[in-house]
Amino acid sequence: MEENNLKNACKALLIGGSAGSLQVLFSLFPAIRPDFTFAVIIVLHRRNSGDSALSELLSTKTLAHTLEAEDKDPILPGKFYLAPADYHLLIEKNETFSLDYSEKINFSRPSIDVTFESAAEIYGPSLVGMLLSGANEDGTRGLLTIKKMGGKTVVQNPETAQMPFMPQHAISNHAADYIHDIREMADFINNLR
Amino acid sequence: MIEDEDIAILLNDLFDIYGYDFTRYSKASLKRRIIRLCALDKIPSYAELRYKVRTDETYFKRFVEEITVNVTEMFRDPSFYKSLRDDILPVLGTKPFIRIWHAGCSTGEEVYSMAILLKEANLLRKSLLYATDLNPSVLEKVRKGIFPLNQMKQYSESYIASGGIHDFSMYYTANYGQAKFNRELAEKIIISTHNLVSDSSFNEFDLILCRNVLIYFDKELQDRVLKLFDESLGTLGYLALGTKETLKFSAVQSKFKQLNREKIWKKII
Numbered sequence: 001m002e003e004n005n006l007k008n009a010c011k012a013l014l015i016g017g018s019a020g021s022l023q024v025l026f027s028l029f030p031a032i033r034p035d036f037t038f039a040v041i042i043v044l045h046r047r048n049s050g051d052s053a054l055s056e057l058l059s060t061k062t063l064a065h066t067l068e069a070e071d072k073d074p075i076l077p078g079k080f081y082l083a084p085a086d087y088h089l090l091i092e093k094n095e096t097f098s099l100d101y102s103e104k105i106n107f108s109r110p111s112i113d114v115t116f117e118s119a120a121e122i123y124g125p126s127l128v129g130m131l132l133s134g135a136n137e138d139g140t141r142g143l144l145t146i147k148k149m150g151g152k153t154v155v156q157n158p159e160t161a162q163m164p165f166m167p168q169h170a171i172s173n174h175a176a177d178y179i180h181d182i183r184e185m186a187d188f189i190n191n192l193r
Numbered sequence: 194m195i196e197d198e199d200i201a202i203l204l205n206d207l208f209d210i211y212g213y214d215f216t217r218y219s220k221a222s223l224k225r226r227i228i229r230l231c232a233l234d235k236i237p238s239y240a241e242l243r244y245k246v247r248t249d250e251t252y253f254k255r256f257v258e259e260i261t262v263n264v265t266e267m268f269r270d271p272s273f274y275k276s277l278r279d280d281i282l283p284v285l286g287t288k289p290f291i292r293i294w295h296a297g298c299s300t301g302e303e304v305y306s307m308a309i310l311l312k313e314a315n316l317l318r319k320s321l322l323y324a325t326d327l328n329p330s331v332l333e334k335v336r337k338g339i340f341p342l343n344q345m346k347q348y349s350e351s352y353i354a355s356g357g358i359h360d361f362s363m364y365y366t367a368n369y370g371q372a373k374f375n376r377e378l379a380e381k382i383i384i385s386t387h388n389l390v391s392d393s394s395f396n397e398f399d400l401i402l403c404r405n406v407l408i409y410f411d412k413e414l415q416d417r418v419l420k421l422f423d424e425s426l427g428t429l430g431y432l433a434l435g436t437k438e439t440l441k442f443s444a445v446q447s448k449f450k451q452l453n454r455e456k457i458w459k460k461i462i
Contacts, residue, residue, distance in 0.1 A: 071408045071437050072415075084437055087408075090221035093197070098219040099408040099437050102226070102262040118221050 008150070010038045010192045011126040012075065014119055016112030016142065018045040018134025020162025024182055025132075029061040031186035038192065039075045042066075043083040043115045045108050045136065055082045071099045083110040090118040106138035116142020125150030128192060130185065131175075132156045134166030143175035154178045154188060195231070199239045200224055206247055213257060213327070214390045217414035226260040233259070258328050262409065266344065267302040269404075270436055271354035274306060276455040278356050281431055282314045285399055291320040294398045294425065296389060297406035298324040301335030301382075306352075307402070308378040309364060313357070317381055323396065325387035332384050338374040340365075345372050389418050394425040401426060404456075405435035419443045423460070432458045 013036075017024065021044060046054060058066040058080065066080040067073075075081070075095045083089040088100040088110050105111035116129050116139065129146040131139040133156060143153045155176035158164035170176055180188060200223065207213045215223065227242075234255075236242045245252045268274050285291045291311075295304045304324045311317040324335050340348075349361035365372040387395070389406070401422050407415045422432055423445045432440070432449065434456040440446050449458035 070439070072412055087437060090219070090225065092219065092221050098221050100219075100222045100225075100262065101264055101405045101408065101435075102222070103264055114225070118225065 008125040010128055011077070012039045012041055012119060012123050013128045013130065013189065013192065014041050014043065014116055014142075014146075015130045015132065016043045016116065016139045017132035018108075018112075018136050018138065018163065018166055020133035020135075023162065024156065025058065026061050027182050028186055028189075029058065031183075031190075033190050035078075036189070036192070037077050039077055040080045041069070041075070041083070041089070041115065041119070042081065043089060043110050043112045045110075045112075045134070045138070046085050054085075058082060069097045069099075071097060073097050083115060085110075088114040090114065091122045093122055095122065106136055108136065108138050112139040113142040117145045120145040120149040120151060123149075123151065127151035128154065130154045130156075131167055131170050133161035133163045135163040136166055137169050139166060140170045140173050140175050143170050144173065147175065147177065152177050154180055154185060156185070157181045195224065195228060195239050195242075197224070199243075200227060203227075203239075203243055203246065206243065207253075207257075210247060211250075211253060212391070213388070215260070217390065217411050219409050219411055222262075222409055223260060226262070230256065230259045254330065258330055261328060262405075263299045263328070263331055265299045265302045265405075266351075267306045267340070267348040268351035268355050268357075269303070270455075271351045271356075273433070273436070273455045273457075274310065274351075274355035276453060276457060277307075277433075278310055278314070280452060281400065281457065282310060282316060285431075286314060286316050288399060289319065291316060291400075292323070292396060292398045293320060294323045294325070294396070294401045296325055296387070296401060296403040296422070298326050298331075298335060299328075300331045300340075301338070302340060302348075303402065303404065304335060304382055305338060305340075305374050305378055308381065309352070309357075310355075311381075312378065313359070317378075320381055322382045323398075324382055324384050327386060327388040327390075329386055332386065335382065335384050336379070338376075338379050339371045340374070342367055342370050342372045389421065390414065394421055396425065397427045398425055398430060399427060400431045400433065402433045403435075404433060405438070407434065407438045416444050419445050423448060426460045428460060428462075430460045432460065434458075 055066045055068045068084045069081040090098040129143050155167045155170045157179050158168040160181045204216050246256050298304050311320050352361045365374045448462050450461050451458050
């Protein structure tokens with residue numbers, strides 16, 4: 001059991017969200033203990049404003065600095081990364097980021113599915129995917145891929161979501177291992193090893 | 194399911210048979226594009242895909258067109274175009290002749306945007322815009338200068354945000370859901386295939402634009418292409434990259450100075 005835990009130690013936590021998810025992050029982040037040992041990668045649907053105000057805003061809520069993921073940056077444990085506006089964010093085998101400006105997926109760029117699927121292939125069982133509030137189908141396929149590759153999935157309880165459609169869609173398609181409210185999500189993250 | 198080894202074999206085929214080298218492209222993106230293409234074309238297995246690419250040249254062309262990303266738009270990132278207008282064109286305007294290279298221009302929306310900027314700065318007549326891409330089929334679209342009409346509302350907004358003061362619709366004729374851009378803009382555009390991976394420098398330029406192309410390359414190829422750009426720029430020439438691309442950490446970094454917040458560098462040696 002111990003050995004198994006060690007082998008599948010969480011290397012990356014992915015968080016995907018759309019409408020109504022920013023408020024969730026604002027309450028979730030301050031509750032995360034700063035000594036986490038994995039990378040946190042956040043994919044949010046956002047307007048293409050071209051500036052990095054959002055990562056600065058998120059930084060104020062976290063003890064760790066939130067960085068906008070840059071092309072070919074190494075993915076390091078203990079860091080928060082945010083997918084840049086208007087690019088898909090992919091993960092390479094050598095655990096670096098790649099950006100991609102191809103067609104929108106689920107009307108979205110960045111698309112949650114794209115990052116989740118790409119990460120699932122690289123991290124397999126060492127990955128946790130979390131899906132928050134939203135009004136779009138994005139994320140469900142990605143969560144299913146994470147599950148298929150042995151990772152864990154957490155979906156925000158739709159009753160606590162400002163926009164329940166996205167988490168509900170994931171749950172209806174059997175993509176959720178756990179259904180949590182914000183408090184439970186914080187506990188879950190703090191217990192990840 | 195396509196394995197990484199399958200992709201490696203496929204890329205070897207492409208090089209051996211057709212001379213196209215994709216081996217230094219970013220693997221994550223490439224793999225996604227290949228899986229997407231198999232789904233689009235209902236190709237049931239990797240073996241089938243390999244057979245088709247090896248034996249059917251028409252399909253090979255489609256393959257190259259689909260695994261490379263050809264998404265582009267006019268006046269994307271208006272603040273970038275504003276900086277071209279305000280900071281770069283006045284400097285280039287002092288030269289007797291202006292050579293610009295759009296490397297990896299895809300369907301040419303950025304080339305036409307540049308032609309509009311040059312026209313408005315009264316510089317188009319003494320400029321040449323070289324538009325290159327590895328895909329002959331996208332270059333055909335550059336030649337025609339026809340883009341979907343339903344994009345024009347957004348392009349018009351971006352044009353205004355870039356400092357444009359005219360009615361954007363004066364630059365094209367609308368017909369059957371298409372916008373055909375004025376012949377005058379295309380007159381100074383020179384179109385040619387050029388593969389950044391395998392082809393060398395072919396001229397000396399005052400400005401090179403290569404936006405959202407390097408993200409599809411691995412670090413080593415990025416470095417090689419940046420060296421190619423360095424060799425292709427005259428002294429005090431400019432290099433413009435995409436909003437998430439950088440010269441930082443590259444071999445040519447010390448020869449360039451970034452101008453402002455936009456991704457525009459000036460060659461200083």
